[in-house]
Amino acid sequence: MIIIDFDDTLFDTQQYIRDILALFVQHGVSVEDARAAMKSLILTEHTQVYNHTFEHHLESLQSLGYALPTRVLLHALKALTQKTDYSFSDTVSFLERLSALGQRVILLSAGNESFQRMKYESTQCPPFFDEAVFVQSHKEEYVASVYRVGEPLFFINDKSPENEAVKRLCPHAIVITKHNPYKAVGDHASSMSFPTFDSLLDIATYIETYDR
The missing domain is CATH 1.10.150 (DNA polymerase; domain 1)
Incomplete structure (x- = not known):
């Protein structure tokens, strides 16, 4: 997943x-x-x-x-x-590659549901997702609800505090940090160590070649 x-x-x-x-x-x-x-x-x-x-x-x-x-x-x-489609330039190519892996792909977005859905549906992203989930806070609670020990789960996100919260609840999840291009590298500082990438396509390669 x-x-x-x-x-x-x-x-x-x-x-x-x-x-x-x-x-x-x-x-x-x-x-x-x-x-x-x-x-x-x-x-x-x-x-x-x-x-x-x-x-x-x-x-x-x-x-x-x-x-x-x-x-x-x-x-x-x-x-x-x-x-305007505000997706990053490599978003669609990234999602195409993930779709080819045959895994369940879920969008998890925090915010007012109708507002977030409006943004999401304005992009080319929806066809690549099996499900879109919108929560008002605490993404880690949703991740924990679908997490199953022994089954690989990749979580991709740009915010270190949220990534840490997911890792604490789901210690075997593979948490990946997408570097926010508008932030300095130091802004992603975390007490935990996560693979961090500037490019979505590099994240796709990491998942494609991940060796459990």
């Missing part, structure tokens, strides 16, 4: 965020306020829940006193993924 994260692993989330913020700036919102409003809706140590949606983002900014054209902005924001 192969379980793959979506944001910053298959999907260029940082470019997507920049495009979202640019739309708010065009309507008079400071980039600092737009970014802070988004961060307040993304997983924090206190809430432990991802809940970003365009509607919530707008409401957060309007609560700061910004008079924003809700209908116009929602249309423009939702049009972003209709105009």
Whole structure:
């Protein structure tokens, strides 16, 4: 079984965020306020829940006193993924190679389900997955629910804390870190040792040649 994260692993989330913020700036919102409003809706140590949606983002900014054209902005924001496939350039080739292995391939994404599904379905990814799972937090709990000792399970993700949580619950899982190109190498520092790759295609090669 192969379980793959979506944001910053298959999907260029940082470019997507920049495009979202640019739309708010065009309507008079400071980039600092737009970014802070988004961060307040993304997983924090206190809430432990991802809940970003365009509607919530707008409401957060309007609560700061910004008079924003809700209908116009929602249309423009939702049009972003209709105009652009934010998948990384090697995403489709990577998924094609994994599909050829004959293993069950599952997408595991944390966030507001309708928002994450909208992003996912805007890409060419869906045909390559046997299942798409959306959780609001704690990916490790889902991984643990499908993990079976003695059966190989690959988990591919860009965030070290999540990778560590998976490894603690599923010690025999093969956890692979996809380097986020927008972060310095040191930002992926972990108390555990995981194979780390810049390229999705290198991850495909690693899985294809993995010797248990």
